[in-house]
Amino acid sequence: MAAELVEAMNMVKSFRVSDLQTLLASMGRSKSGLKQDLVGRALRLVQTEYSPELLKNVRQLYESRFPKTSGWLAARRPEGIPVAYSSLSSSPTATSQGADYLNGISKPIPTPAAEVKLVPLPFYQTLETLLHPTELIDVNNEKLQDSQCIFELTPNQADQIRNASELRPGIRSIQVVLRLCYTDSIGVQEDQYPPNIAVKVNQSYCHVPGYYPSNKPGVEPRRPCRPVNITPWLHLSNVTNRVTVTWGNFGKRYSVAVYLVRVFTAADLFSQLKLCSVESAERCRERIQDKLRFDPESEIATTGLRVSLICPLVKMRLGVPCRVLTCAHLQCFDAVFFLQMNEKKPTWTCPVCDKPAPFELLTIDGLLSEILKETSEDIEEIEYLTDGSWRPIRDDKERDRERERSNTPEYPVVDICIPEANGHSPAHSSTSVGMAGGPAVAPGGGAVVDLTLDSSSEEEGGGAGGDSEDTEDSADSPAPKRGRYNYDKDLVTAY
DSSP states (O other), X not given: OHHHHHHHHHHHHTOOHHHHHHHHHHTTOOOOSOHHHHHHHHHHHHHHSOOHHHXXXXXXXXXXXXXXXXXXXXXXOTTSOOOEXXXXXXXXXXXXXXXXXXTTEEOOOOXXXXXXXXXXXXXXXXXXEEEEEEEOOOOSSOSEEEEEEEEOOOHHHHHHHHTOOEEETTEXXXXXXXXXXXOOOSSEEOBOOOTTXXXXXXXXXXXXXXXXXXXXXXXXXXXXXXXXXXGGGSOSSSSOEEEEEEEEOSSOOEEEEEEEEEEOOHHHHHHHHHHHOEEOHHHHHHHHHHHHSOOTTOSSOOOEEEEESBOTTTSSBOSSEEEETTOSOOOOEEHHHHHHHHHHSOOOBOTTTXXXXXXXXXXXXXXXXXXXXXXXXXXXXXXXXXXXXEEEOHHHHHHHHHHHHHOOOOOOOOOTTSTTSSSSOOXXXXXXXXXXXXXXXXXXXXXXXXXXXXXXXXXXXXXXXXHSOOXXXXXXXXXXXXXXXXXBTTTOOOO
8 A cells, every 4th residue: 555655646746737636626625726736735635535536536647648657657757758777665676667758759768777886885784775776756847856765674674673782872783774876877886965855764854964064264064975874763563664855956866775784883893904904014024125125217215214103193103003005105094093083974085195095905004013012102203224124213303302492503612711722822810800900810820801891990990000010021011902891802702
């Protein structure tokens, strides 16, 4: 009965205004109003007062418009373009085909939507296909379309869902998910939502992932296209489940599919990675030697490659170094953080070079894992050498930090009081005057020059100096040239 009801509703959606008026008049309903009102009134009539008589009237009106077509398939595609795809029922292998005619000319049957293949997802393991990829068909010229599909769960499938463990409260590890993609049979298709999407399961709307806000100015928010978990709204029995997809019809073709899947966590994928994809230390050394091997055609010889021990994702020391086999660089990122980030926001992009990093191409670097165990926490960078060995470069970094802290050039200290220390003779003790008026003598015989005296000090102490008796040496030799601060200009050089 459920399948016949869906068939009748699809037929009603394809009716013209005259057909809708005839159907409503035959059932004693008002036939006035716009086409949109007539369609809504007729659909409510079919849902509330479904009967064999009503189904007969709907079939007669539909066959009067499409005499060469039969069944619900043509009702899904009334505009004259036939399709052949899997039936929207619990048996996904059953197919229906029909031929539409427009102006008496038969149209060729295009590629069936069942040939659409969705890309495998690392966090989802497909257990069974409940509905093969089926194209969403527009039934009128409205921008907002509704497409329905139905399926039933077998007792075994229902038991799998009931007995599944919980990943977190309310979320089971066995789920029924709905996936959407472009209708394209070439290659594998990634999940892609149509615009204005809404999903209703058994008359209840379910959650569809929203948009991620963008931190960059001028960049629109991005919506993650992920499988939609419809499990909480399903009938876990032999009762038919009805899914209605509301979507925006803006010229692109979309397909919908339903799968029974097992959901993995980041910890599950990490366990698989450690078990199946670890590159040995010997193989890593060979890779390093290949990169550093001398190339006679190259003008620059590479003697070493520096690799950071800090993860580019979280700016912390690497825990489990991981790389992508197809990437050319040796720099690694942390496997645990990478899987956790893709569990929340799947991008599967290498954080070092921004190239695709699918899960099946990830590998754990065995050599760098050993290096992390052998080095202390303060070592943040190493260098690989041509023979495959390595060395820490902690000393260079510490010397740079010390030089930055001191900010003082590394020059030797010169004591101007020591004779011939800087290429000049020391000042005469008789010409160096201290604060008390007498000469200041440094330990060891060197004269200390006091540069703090100013002109006022010179004037105050000038009388005492001028009244001093001249010795025989001073009488015979000319007086030395005096500066403003009472020192020999030719003997003291300030550096």
